[in-house]
Structure formats: structure tokens, C-alpha cells
Amino acid sequence: MMPRLSRLSASGSITALAAVACLIAGSAVAPAWAQDQATSAEPAMASPTGPNDLLNATLWMQRSVEYKANSLVIYALGRVRLDEALADPSWSALDQSDAADKPAAIILDLDETAIDNSAYESGLVTTNSDYSSKTWDAWTKAEDAKAVPGVIDFLKYADSKGVKIFYITNRNADQEEATRANMEALGYPMGGNVDTFLMNKEKPEWTSDKTPRRDHVAKDYRVLELFGDNFNDFTDKASGTMDEREAAFEELKDHFGKDWFMLANPTYGSWESTAYDNNYKLSTEEKRAKKVEALKPWTPAAQ
Ligand SMILES: [Mg+2]
Numbered sequence: 001m002m003p004r005l006s007r008l009s010a011s012g013s014i015t016a017l018a019a020v021a022c023l024i025a026g027s028a029v030a031p032a033w034a035q036d037q038a039t040s041a042e043p044a045m046a047s048p049t050g051p052n053d054l055l056n057a058t059l060w061m062q063r064s065v066e067y068k069a070n071s072l073v074i075y076a077l078g079r080v081r082l083d084e085a086l087a088d089p090s091w092s093a094l095d096q097s098d099a100a101d102k103p104a105a106i107i108l109d110l111d112e113t114a115i116d117n118s119a120y121e122s123g124l125v126t127t128n129s130d131y132s133s134k135t136w137d138a139w140t141k142a143e144d145a146k147a148v149p150g151v152i153d154f155l156k157y158a159d160s161k162g163v164k165i166f167y168i169t170n171r172n173a174d175q176e177e178a179t180r181a182n183m184e185a186l187g188y189p190m191g192g193n194v195d196t197f198l199m200n201k202e203k204p205e206w207t208s209d210k211t212p213r214r215d216h217v218a219k220d221y222r223v224l225e226l227f228g229d230n231f232n233d234f235t236d237k238a239s240g241t242m243d244e245r246e247a248a249f250e251e252l253k254d255h256f257g258k259d260w261f262m263l264a265n266p267t268y269g270s271w272e273s274t275a276y277d278n279n280y281k282l283s284t285e286e287k288r289a290k291k292v293e294a295l296k297p298w299t300p301a302a303q
Contacts, residue, residue, distance in 0.1 A: 052125045053288070057266035062118035067264070068149040074261050075150035078225060079157055081259060082106070085224040086161060093259035094214060094223045105221035106158055107214060108151075109228040110169035112265040115145040115183065121267055140175045143182035148263065152187050159189040164221060166196045168213045168233075173202040211236045226255075229265035238270050242294065245274060 061067050085091040089100040093107075108114045120139040124131060139145075155165055165188075171179055176199045184190055191197070198206065198213045205212050210232060217223060232238035234255070237248035256262060276282055276290035 052128060054121060054125050054267060058118060058121045058125055061112075061116070061265070061267060062122055070264055071148050072150040074227075074263055075154040077257065078227065078261050079154055081261075082158055082161070082163065082225060085259065086163075091224055091259070092222055093226050093255065094218050096218055096222060099218070099222035102220060102222040103164060104162065105164040105166055105217055105223050106225040106227070107166045107168055107217060107223055108155075108226075109210075109230065109233040110167050110171060110179070111145075112148070112229040112267070113227050113233065113263050114148055114151050114155075114167065114188070115186075116148050117145050118267075119144065119146075137175065140171060140182075141178045143178050143185070145182050147186050147188075155189050156187070163224065164194060164196065165189045165191065166198060166217050166221075168198045168210050168217075170200040170208050170210075173199040175199070176202070208232075209236055225259050225261065227261045227263065229263040230269045230271075232270055234260050234262075239278065240274075241277075242274055245270075 086104060092099055096102075111117055117139065120136070123129075123135075129135075158165055167183075169179070176197055179199075180190065180197060189196075198216065200206060200208055206216075214223070214226075226234050228234055230238065231245065231249070235248060235252060237252070238245065240248075252260075270278075272291070273280070275294040276287040282290070
């Protein structure tokens with residue numbers, strides 16, 4: 001989860017960690033994606049007292065073959081589309097109109113898109129604890145994240161075609177070294193002499209809203225594909241109300257399956273914080289009430 005903070009990269013801008021925490025127990029911390037907007041990254045810990053809402057999502061991501069099969073499909077389609085993109089000089093996942101002569105690149109989020117932090121999240125369930133920037137940082141420094149199924153083979157293929165691979169993550173700049181070591185050991189393409197790890201706060205204008213970092217890549221490259229697990233990995237229209245996000249999705253949905261690819265992440269994300277208006281100061285109970293309120297249930301008629 002934490003990675004969520006970083007992982008998420010929501011337009012909001014907390015840190016992935018925070019996001020995780022929030023998801024887990026409705027703590028006061030904002031997720032990574034929302035972190036930048038939060039005034040403090042440190043959650044006011046509210047120990048969960050009941051069943052943990054993260055259990056099923058974490059179990060699915062860490063132990064199900066269904067999750068593995070799902071991500072394999074995403075990266076298999078990514079490879080098919082990459083071949084199409086390389087054969088089409090007008091192709092751009094960022095609607096670039098002047099990029100035909102630029103070298104090709106793709107952009108991936110890290111947490112829960114390219115690397116798997118489900119062990120951290122599972123630990124939050126088994127210890128009945130919330131995400132915290134301290135434990136999240138310890139997790140990143142442990143360099144124990146795993147590869148999301150299918151991603152390494154896909155990235156090695158893209159690399160073999162001369163495509164530059166950029167990682168835009170809301171993990172913080174001071175976590176870059178450990179993140180690089182973790183990923184290099186797993187076999188990810190590392191970018192050679194180009195800095196392809198674009199971290200949150202690495203430059204003052206690089207906030208949890210990833211748009212400036214996408215623009216940074218687009219200056220010198222034709223961006224063929226985007227991969228993420230959060231709407232804000234693709235657009236700055238990920239924040240806002242549920243209705244606003246639905247409207248943005250309707251406007252942008254033709255990208256998905258063509259040049260944008262969304263990994264499933266039921267454990268955290270802007271989809272969840274949107275349900276409680278991105279108000280990380282609400283109590284766990286208040287957040288749960290808002291989420292239940294957001295449901296559209298059918299119930300049987302009273303007997
Ligand atoms: Mg992510």
C-alpha cells in the first residue's frame with residue numbers, strides 16, 4: 001500500500017504510503033497520490049478495532065492466480081500495441097503532434113504497476129496497523145518489492161526494440177537509490193546513461209501530480225504507451241468528485257487498451273479516497289460511512 005503513496009501518484013498527491021494507510025484503516029494520512037496536498041505525511045494512527053477492510057484486496061493481489069493472469073493480459077496487450085505504435089510515426093499516447101522524429105519511449109508508474117508491494121500491505125493486515133511513512137520507508141529500503149507478473153518480459157522486449165523506458169513514481173527522491181537497487185536486482189531495464197527514474201520531489205515542480213514529469217519526457221521523446229494502476233498515472237483529471245472523474249473517463253476512455261493500460265489495484269487509489277472526498281482527516285468510521293454511501297445497492301423487497 002504504501003507504495004501507493006508513491007505508487008499512486010494521484011493528482012492529489014499524498015504519498016503512496018499514506019494512501020495505503022488510508023485504505024487500510026481510514027487513517028488521517030493521505031495516500032501518496034494525494035500526499036502532496038496533505039500538510040503532513042504522518043498519519044494520526046487510529047488502530048483498527050475490527051475486521052480490516054484490506055484483507056480481500058490484499059489476499060487477491062498477493063495469492064490469487066486470477067491477479068497474475070490479469071496482469072499478464074495487460075502486458076501481453078501492451079506488447080501487441082507497442083509493435084503497432086513502432087510502425088506508426090503518428091502514434092502518441094500523449095497526443096503529441098510534433099513528435100514523429102523523436103525517439104520512442106514508454107512511461108510506467110512503479111507501485112502496483114511495475115513492482116508489487118503486497119507484502120507490505122499484507123503486513124498491515126496481519127499486524128492490524130495503518131500505513132505510516134516510517135514503515136513505508138523501511139519497506140522501500142528493504143528492497144524487497146517483487147515484479148508484477150508479465151512486466152519484466154514486456155520491458156525487456158521494449159528495450160530490445162530501442163524504446164526508452166521511464167518510471168514516473170510518487171516514491172520520494174530519497175527512496176530512489178533503494179528503489180533502483182531493488183529493481184536492478186529483478187532485471188528491469190535501468191535506462192543506461194539517462195535518468196529514467198523520475199521521483200516525487202526530485203525537482204521542485206515534480207509533485208504527486210505526474211503531469212509535469214510526463215511533459216518532461218515528452219519534450220525529448222515520442223511517448224507510445226502509459227501504464228498505471230491509478231487514473232492520475234494518465235491524466236491530471238483524476239482528482240475531483242466521482243461525477244467529475246466519470247466525465248473525464250468518458251472523454252479519455254478510447255485511450256485504454258490502445259495506448260493507455262490500467263493494472264487492477266483494489267487495495268488503494270484515488271478511486272477510494274474520492275468516495276470520502278479526499279478528506280483524510282475523517283475518522284475510519286466516517287470514511288467507511290462515506291464509502292457505503294457511495295454504493296449503488298440492490299436489496300430484496302421486504303417480505
Ligand atoms: Mg501505482
